[in-house]
Amino acid sequence: MKVGGDSSVKENKESCVESAKGKAVVVMDTPERSKNSQITTSVNTFEDSPVFNFLNNLSPIKPVKSIHISQTINPLSFASLPSVFTSPHLNSLKESRFLRRHQLPDPSKPEFASDDAHTVDTRKDIIHANNELDEHQANFDQPSSVGQVVGEAYFECSKLVAEFEQSFKYDCSSPGSSLTPSCALKTKHMAEYARTSSALIPFVEEASLRGLFGSEVDLDGVSQIDQNKEATRCEWENLISDAPDQLIFESPNDAESYKNSSISNDMQHTYSFCEADSSEKAEEENETENQCTQPGEGSELKEISETHDIISGSSMTIPIEEVDNEPVSGLYRGMRRRCLVFEMVGSRRKRFDENSVSDSSAFLQSDVNTSTSNEKILPTKAGNDSSQRSLPGIGLHLNALTTTPKDYKFLKHEALGSGRLLIGPSPNANFQPPTSGQELLNNSLAVNSERETSAVENGILAEDACQASGYMINEEFNQSSPKKKRRRLDQAGDGEACKRCNCKKSKCLKLYCECFAAGVYCVEPCACIDCFNTPVHEDTVLATRKQIESRNPLAFAPKVIRSSDYLSETRQDESSKTPASARHKRGCNCKKSGCLKKYCECYQGGVGCSVNCRCEGCKNAFGRKDGTEAEFEEDETDTTEKGLQKLAIQNDLEQNPDSVLPATPLKQGRQTIQHLFSSKNKLPRPSFPSIGSSSGSYASHGFRKPSFFQPPARFDKHLETVLEDEMPDFLQAQSPISCIKTSSPNSKRVSPPHSIGTSPSMRSSRKLILQSIPAFPSLTPNN
DNA sequence: GAGTTTGAAACT
DNA sequence: CAGTTTCAAACTC
DSSP states (O other): OHHHHHHHHHHHHHHHHHHHHHHHHHHTTOHHHHHHHHHHHHHHHGGGSHHHHHHHHHOTHHHHHHHHHHHHHSHHHHHHHHHHOOSHHHHHHHHHHHHHHHHTTOTTSSTTSOHHHHHHHHHHHHHHHHHHHHHHHHHHTOOOHHHHHHHHHHHHHHHHHHHHHHHHHHHHSOHHHHHHHHHHHHHHHHHHHHHHHHHHOSSTTHHHHHHHHTTHHHHHHHHHHHHHHHHHHHHHHHHHHHHHHHHHHSOHHHHHHHHHHHHSTHHHHHHHHTTOHHHHHHHHHHHHHHOTTSOOOHHHHHHHHHHHHHHHHHHHHHHHGGGGGSHHHHHHHHHSOHHHHHHHHHHHHSTHHHHHHHHHHHHHHHHHTHHHHHHHHHHHHHHHOHHHHHSTIIIIIIHHHHHHHHHHHHHHHSOSSOTHHHHSSOHHHHHSOTTOHHHHHHHHHHHSOHHHHHHHHHTOOOTTTTHHHHHHHHHHHHTTOHHHHHHHHHHHTOTTTTOOOOOSSSTTOSTTSHHHHTTOOOOTTOOOSSOOOSGGGHHHHHHHHHHHHHHOTTTTSOSEEOOHHIIIIIOOSOTTHHHHHOEESSOOOOSSSTTOSTTSHHHHTTOBOOTTOOOSSOOOTTOOTTOSSHHHHHHHHHHSHHHHHHHHHHHHHHTOHHHHHHHOOOSHHHHHOSSHHHHHHHTHHHHHIIIIIHHHHHIIIIITOHHHHSSOSTHHHHHHHHOSOHHHHHHHHHOHHHHHHHTHHHHHHHSTTOHHHHSOHHHHHHHHHHHHTTSOGGGSOOO
């Protein structure tokens, strides 16, 4: 008994400590606590008592606890708790706390599969532990402060647990309701605790408190509970508030998905605690592995939150788009490596970045122009993409992964010159002058995704994640011959993610250059001559980009626009169908290839030819211009830039005329283009596509479906860019809801993805980004 | 690896 | 807007 009890006690203690820590933050200053602190102080005197020693012996934690308790009790102590727990163990606990919470919330985990069960068990454990404690104390016959402390700790723990449990329940139900029940539970809990403790040890536990405070003890306990409740509530509210936001951003479908995911109450908790870096890392890693299919897990939530942040940022930033004018932003915009973009999203997650995040978001947006905004907007929709979910990690993830690793490599190889590495990774990086690619890299790496770095460091390149990874690897190996590399890469499916060029005359400053066109700096693998598409020549690159954009705002926009269906569905069908949803903005002009070779951009993009195409003898396997694949044409018209623009305009006018405009204030495009949206959307893309859109889309969409990708190597890129309905994106950007509506034709596509909820955070973020990317330029006139 | 084909991009 | 040129990828051998 004792042994078992001890173990249980330890666990409880740990949980208590953790919970206490968690609470500490929230509860800090309650007067009651101050009282407790006093008590605890007195208790501390007992530390030297044999009982205390015994307890200490029982579990290493105890010593800490004693401290902890005092601290816990004392509001101030709470704050200081962390410092107090010098022992690694404590630290671990501390860290684990977040993790645990994450985990707890995580429905996926078997442990918490059933919250109720878990809660019940927990309670039992707690009670049991308390009893055991009491017993121990009783045995010693010495009412020790320690015992009290322990008891309190347990008590708090139990409270916390109860709260947690309740909170979980509540999460499911409603916050408001939760309050009462939680109180009842707590009360109950306390009562039980009091009973056991008081009966056995008058002094110990509450008894001590009572002795000191008399009747107040109960009150205190209650108050504490209340406080706890409040704290919980606060978290809850926060969560809720966040959740709604997320939900809002996302399409209704997403919301549903979110609910589903959240159904496991844990999610919220997870969400709330997502902040913990370590936990995030772990989760992210898991996510990568697990991928999106999983119901929204903590990670997803995190991502969602991030997305949310991004979105919000985007919304904020959207107006900022003008910033594009800034050379820097523009440069980065164009120059960022695709993969990096995603990372940015990930980086945003980290609160560190928060500052940067907002900035970054704005930054990105600015850089990306509308694209960023679009991304943000898109996310709502994008998040929905089921497909993305399915691919969860792949899309953005891949990009990120690929980029990072590459970056590493690149760094090694090239000095700065090949800014590819870093250019774009993180918004922060963007802000920072790309001068030192390494720095950018570092930042990006650090900020971006721990996972990536971790993955890289660990050498873990998830296959899933990566096609890209394989891709990169291939690249590295293949460096000798760029062409071959390209091919391999393309074959891998990630053509764009890791583009390489072989430019000889264009200096990589024209759209001929794939890297430049993708908004990425040339990297080592490139065999280009006289390359100016490097961080070193940022100014030149930026200027060139602007020039090109001035000519054609959509020049850097994704060529292929994808419908949401595509994503979510996965049209498992075959590659042929999948493309249907997506279309090439301008359409191809093939005359000899029959649209059956990569010469054809449509084919390359894995999309069917559309009305916009002027191809001759179209035999596009993804859909012929003539409409062989019915899906296309309808969509096609829409998907085409013109069509998209029209749709967007119509939608905007109908639904959110106002929103649209504000949402996409773009620089050039806007000015030139009457319809700001389209232009904006398009404009931003340039950066996006390169950034992550492409990768993200891949992952989400096509990549998953091997069938698709197989045919067109670039397809990935296009997909990425295409992602979802362009129109909707724009609209969405302005207002999530509107977005959905606007996308109406594709609405179903959009909604399903709720990827955010279901898909891991990364995915969601990715999705969003991707979507945003796709946000087509379509609105803008073809120019 | 070299050469050809192809079609987009750029230019007029 | 159409025609031509330039360019680099895609493709073939």
